[in-house]
Amino acid sequence: MRMEFSVRLNCTSDVNWSEIKINGKNIFEIFPQVQFYDYTKDPNRYINKPNNYHLTYSYTGRNWNECEKLLKKGYSVAMVFNIKNEKELPTKYKGYPVVNGDSDDYRVKDGNGVIIGLKFKKIANKVAEKYVLNSCFVVQPNDPNCSYEQINVSVLQTIK
Numbered sequence: 001m002r003m004e005f006s007v008r009l010n011c012t013s014d015v016n017w018s019e020i021k022i023n024g025k026n027i028f029e030i031f032p033q034v035q036f037y038d039y040t041k042d043p044n045r046y047i048n049k050p051n052n053y054h055l056t057y058s059y060t061g062r063n064w065n066e067c068e069k070l071l072k073k074g075y076s077v078a079m080v081f082n083i084k085n086e087k088e089l090p091t092k093y094k095g096y097p098v099v100n101g102d103s104d105d106y107r108v109k110d111g112n113g114v115i116i117g118l119k120f121k122k123i124a125n126k127v128a129e130k131y132v133l134n135s136c137f138v139v140q141p142n143d144p145n146c147s148y149e150q151i152n153v154s155v156l157q158t159i160k
Contacts, residue, residue, distance in 0.1 A: 006035040006108065014040055018050065028053055037108050039078055043070065054108045056116055061136030064094075071096055074112035081139045081146075082120050089117040090146035093139065 009017050009027070017036075018026050028036060028050035037054040043066045045055055057070050059079040067077045078101060081089060086100045093115050101107070101116035110116055120138050123129035132138060139146065 004035060006037060006106065008037050008105065010038045010040075014038075014042060016042070016045060018045075018048070018053075026050075035108060037106070039107075046070065046073075046075065056107045056110075059115075059137075061138075068094070071113050071115070076107060076110050076112070076114050076116050078107075078116040078118055079139055080118045080120050080137060082133060082141060084119075086117075086119060088141065089119075090141075090148050092147035093117075093143075094145045095147075 009015065018028065020026060022030065032052055035052055035054065036050075037056070039056045039058050041058045041060060041063075043057065046057075049055060055075065057067060057075060057077045059067050059077055071077055077096075079093065079098075083089060086102055089100060090098050092098055096113065096115050097111075098115045098117040099110050101110070101118045107116060120133060123132060
């Protein structure tokens with residue numbers, strides 16, 4: 001297995017690193033051989049996106065139209081599902097393949113036009129947890145847009 005150096009710049013933020021410059025260059029230009037990746041809720045970040053920067057768009061429960069536009073362009077979208085374990089992830093959501101996003105954090109390898117399925121993580125504050133769990137942000141297992149049919153793994157591999 002070949003391993004290459006990569007960097008996730010935003011862990012709890014959504015900073016647009018393209019705009020931060022040192023001596024007229026941003027980090028992507030300073031380190032063109034490095035693969036950078038992030039999650040974002042800003043669809044404008046895809047405009048003039050550097051080639052060495054992979055973005056995964058974040059579903060909020062209120063931005064499906066933007067998610068679908070990006071999925072059709074071959075980008076990935078992260079969605080949180082109310083499931084107990086990864087085996088309960090749907091195979092598709094609104095017809096788009098769902099891949100397990102909890103097995104690792106390296107989104108670059110997930111493929112094109114796929115939904116990154118993330119398991120809902122518990123919140124210490126039970127009032128906040130109930131609020132978030134019942135919000136539109138978290139997709140429920142009985143959502144009619146979820147499909148649970150068997151998916152052919154070889155078909156998924158052609159997407160990547």
